[in-house]
Amino acid sequence: MREVAVIGTGMTKFGELWGQSLRDLFVEAALGAMESAGADTLDSIYVGSMSSGLFVGQEHIGPLVADHLGMRGVPATRVESACASGGMAIRSAFFEVASGASDLVLAAGVEKMNDGADVTGVLATASDQEEEVYYGVTFPGLYAMIARAHMTAHGTTEEDLSWVSVKAHRNGAKNPKAQFRREVSLEEVMSSSLVAEPLRLLHCSPVTDGAAAVLLCPLERAKEFTDRPVKILASGAATSSLALAQRPDPAYLDVVELSGRRAYQMAGIGPEDIDLVEVHDCFAIAEICCVEALGFLEWGDGGRGAREGITDLGGRIPVNVSGGLKSKGHPVGATGVAQAVTVVEQLRGEAGEQQVEGARIGMAQNMGGSGASSVVHIFQGV
Amino acid sequence: MREVAVIGTGMTKFGELWGQSLRDLFVEAALGAMESAGADTLDSIYVGSMSSGLFVGQEHIGPLVADHLGMRGVPATRVESACASGGMAIRSAFFEVASGASDLVLAAGVEKMNDGADVTGVLATASDQEEEVYYGVTFPGLYAMIARAHMTAHGTTEEDLSWVSVKAHRNGAKNPKAQFRREVSLEEVMSSSLVAEPLRLLHCSPVTDGAAAVLLCPLERAKEFTDRPVKILASGAATSSLALAQRPDPAYLDVVELSGRRAYQMAGIGPEDIDLVEVHDCFAIAEICCVEALGFLEWGDGGRGAREGITDLGGRIPVNVSGGLKSKGHPVGATGVAQAVTVVEQLRGEAGEQQVEGARIGMAQNMGGSGASSVVHIFQGV
Numbered sequence: 001m002r003e004v005a006v007i008g009t010g011m012t013k014f015g016e017l018w019g020q021s022l023r024d025l026f027v028e029a030a031l032g033a034m035e036s037a038g039a040d041t042l043d044s045i046y047v048g049s050m051s052s053g054l055f056v057g058q059e060h061i062g063p064l065v066a067d068h069l070g071m072r073g074v075p076a077t078r079v080e081s082a083c084a085s086g087g088m089a090i091r092s093a094f095f096e097v098a099s100g101a102s103d104l105v106l107a108a109g110v111e112k113m114n115d116g117a118d119v120t121g122v123l124a125t126a127s128d129q130e131e132e133v134y135y136g137v138t139f140p141g142l143y144a145m146i147a148r149a150h151m152t153a154h155g156t157t158e159e160d161l162s163w164v165s166v167k168a169h170r171n172g173a174k175n176p177k178a179q180f181r182r183e184v185s186l187e188e189v190m191s192s193s194l195v196a197e198p199l200r201l202l203h204c205s206p207v208t209d210g211a212a213a214v215l216l217c218p219l220e221r222a223k224e225f226t227d228r229p230v231k232i233l234a235s236g237a238a239t240s241s242l243a244l245a246q247r248p249d250p251a252y253l254d255v256v257e258l259s260g261r262r263a264y265q266m267a268g269i270g271p272e273d274i275d276l277v278e279v280h281d282c283f284a285i286a287e288i289c290c291v292e293a294l295g296f297l298e299w300g301d302g303g304r305g306a307r308e309g310i311t312d313l314g315g316r317i318p319v320n321v322s323g324g325l326k327s328k329g330h331p332v333g334a335t336g337v338a339q340a341v342t343v344v345e346q347l348r349g350e351a352g353e354q355q356v357e358g359a360r361i362g363m364a365q366n367m368g369g370s371g372a373s374s375v376v377h378i379f380q381g382v
Numbered sequence: 383m384r385e386v387a388v389i390g391t392g393m394t395k396f397g398e399l400w401g402q403s404l405r406d407l408f409v410e411a412a413l414g415a416m417e418s419a420g421a422d423t424l425d426s427i428y429v430g431s432m433s434s435g436l437f438v439g440q441e442h443i444g445p446l447v448a449d450h451l452g453m454r455g456v457p458a459t460r461v462e463s464a465c466a467s468g469g470m471a472i473r474s475a476f477f478e479v480a481s482g483a484s485d486l487v488l489a490a491g492v493e494k495m496n497d498g499a500d501v502t503g504v505l506a507t508a509s510d511q512e513e514e515v516y517y518g519v520t521f522p523g524l525y526a527m528i529a530r531a532h533m534t535a536h537g538t539t540e541e542d543l544s545w546v547s548v549k550a551h552r553n554g555a556k557n558p559k560a561q562f563r564r565e566v567s568l569e570e571v572m573s574s575s576l577v578a579e580p581l582r583l584l585h586c587s588p589v590t591d592g593a594a595a596v597l598l599c600p601l602e603r604a605k606e607f608t609d610r611p612v613k614i615l616a617s618g619a620a621t622s623s624l625a626l627a628q629r630p631d632p633a634y635l636d637v638v639e640l641s642g643r644r645a646y647q648m649a650g651i652g653p654e655d656i657d658l659v660e661v662h663d664c665f666a667i668a669e670i671c672c673v674e675a676l677g678f679l680e681w682g683d684g685g686r687g688a689r690e691g692i693t694d695l696g697g698r699i700p701v702n703v704s705g706g707l708k709s710k711g712h713p714v715g716a717t718g719v720a721q722a723v724t725v726v727e728q729l730r731g732e733a734g735e736q737q738v739e740g741a742r743i744g745m746a747q748n749m750g751g752s753g754a755s756s757v758v759h760i761f762q763g764v
Binding site: 001002021044050051053054056057058059060062063064066067072073074075076077078079080081082088091092095096098099100101122125126127128129130133235237238239240241242246255258259368369372373375 | 383384403426432433435436438439440441442444445446448449454455456457458459460461462463464470473474477478480481482483504507508509510511512515617619620621622623624628637640641750751754755757
């Protein structure tokens with residue numbers, strides 16, 4: 001396998017972007033990635049999007065976005081693994097460069113969620129239509145069941161969940177691209193409206209428009225484009241059952257553990273070597289489960305992460321210094337790529353007041369559904 | 383790049399399969415591919431599907447189909463390029479094996495179109511939502527404009543179009559998996575109902591449920607699984623504008639020409655070396671345009687193909703010996719993989735009375751939209 005590097009990053013502001021369409025968002029992020037690398041050609045494009053068909057009535061976005069980027073002719077395809085679509089787009093781009101078939105491959109993610117669609121209904125198509133949606137469950141409900149199971153098994157509390165949100169907003173307040181740039185107090189989180197007990201409004205990621213992009217090339221060519229390339233050390237992916245009820249333990253995200261294990265193995269390192277991680281905190285409980293499954297805290301002990309400051313900027317393992325999905329926003333197909341953008345910028349030392357000092361190796365973990373898909377990338381500054 | 387081979391193929395019957403769901407169809411095809419290779423594990427799965435979200439309310443089919451195949455845990459993602467989704471799934475699987483990251487990778491395609499959805503409306507999401515759908519155009523209308531432009535520029539006739547359908551049904555009548563296993567006469571085609579002038583009902587591919595799968599592995603390991611591996615000589619892909627009106631000439635499928643040129647270049651061969659080809663005949667005019675764009679007939683001269691028997695079984699270049707999308711059926715996300723199944727079976731000499739004598743090199747060309755995406759694979763028996 002050829003070694004692969006990230007040489008450019010781009011990202012739109014995340015938020016309710018009523019003035020920008022799906023194609024506009026993609027182009028802004030993609031141009032950002034190309035311009036930051038000084039690249040004016042591409043060999044191939046992968047674009048992650050969960051449900052452009054249901055959100056804006058547009059499937060087949062590969063050629064659409066290539067054309068609007070001024071790259072008509074370039075092979076372009078969409079990759080979809082629900083909210084893990086962005087991470088899987090990076091994985092596909094990684095394989096194409098690693099194979100030797102192509103040099104300059106763009107991996108992007110985009111979602112236009114604010115355009116009149118029934119968002120909760122669209123998102124529910126990422127769970128099992130026959131075994132879950134039919135019975136009326138939605139994602140807040142699924143993650144509420146995960147949270148309740150974790151509380152019952154491990155004594156996790158509503159306060160533990162709430163500290164995750166407090167930390168997310170503290171980080172996101174410093175992120176110029178974040179949807180919600182304001183801090184929230186523990187009291188605000190704990191008194192926010194119940195969405196699906198025990199999850200409250202401020203435990204849930206928002207509905208977001210946005211796009212992000214990373215440009216990949218062979219490591220051996222990276223210095224042509226940037227002084228600060230970031231090597232992709234590993235890509236690990238896994239699936240589990242789509243339906244939550246089919247898993248051995250709803251409080252345990254086996255898919256995250258398996259994808260993480262594969263990534264660690266490929267990189268030849270362990271959790272102790274990671275300097276920062278972006279995990280998929282679509283709900284506060286997800287961050288708690290993910291930090292456990294990735295080996296940053298013991299199984300069942302994830303609630304300590306934010307509560308005790310272990311996952312804070314400056315803590316033992318900074319988690320979601322971007323603000324995470326909670327505060328930065330969660331344009332579902334773009335999220336996995338945005339995570340990579342954050343990690344790459346950190347490893348380049350470009351993160352300003354959110355910089356993790358001395359960050360050398362970082363991880364991005366992107367999840368789909370209630371834990372049916374997960375993809376983990378490990379990056380290293382070179 | 384590692385060399386890559388197809389070691390197994392599987393396919394459901396194509397048709398209105400009211401008794402089988404999307405997951406059932408996938409499993410039948412995938413198990414067929416695995417069993418034909420004697421493989422009982424997989425390293426990765428790519429599944430092409432155009433619009434499972436709009437057709438059956440289910441996005442995120444990667445983990446769903448992996449789990450129902452008994453392969454929970456295996457990385458699995460969906461690839462979407464409208465009707466070229468299947469071909470792009472093969473391309474993604476090809477890169478993953480070629481990179482050295484994985485050995486046994488399944489590329490499948492599935493579409494469940496008969497389940498109550500507004501099929502014409504769903505398919506229209508593969509054209510440009512803002513520049514085409516908004517104004518009321520549907521795919522029969524788009525291809526009717528292509529046909530009219532070809533007739534005007536090159537003198538192609540309704541009879542030329544109709545001979546394509548006659549040939550398709552003659553071939554499909556012999557294909558046990560085909561949706562329509564009956565021959566049609568020139569008179570029947572030319573007197574069938576007008577759908578979008580000049581296209582008649584029997585110039586249009588049908589609405590189909592079905593799935594197909596191919597199993598890939600490194601060529602060096604292929605003999606562990608089969609006596610008759612088929613090498614993937616090349617994968618070429620391209621895009622053009624999503625909207626037909628943005629292209630330089632509506633009668634000319636530039637995307638097919640470009641994807642074909644890339645594939646020929648990668649394989650180091652030309653059209654004269656191809657023994658049979660499956661092209662994307664979603665409408666009869668598409669076959670005419672594709673055989674031109676791939677260099678099998680001169681530009682503007684594609685109408686001669688079926689009319690003069692050049693593209694018949696036994697002709698100079700047999701086109702769509704499977705019956706093509708017209709007679710075999712067109713479950714949109716599965717079509718590109720089904721084309722590969724046909725070509726691989728031909729190169730293995732397993733095609734029975736439809737066998738192209740001495741076939742050594744074959745091509746599959748899969749298209750999305752009105753010619754916005756195209757992917758071409760060239761296969762060689764080894």
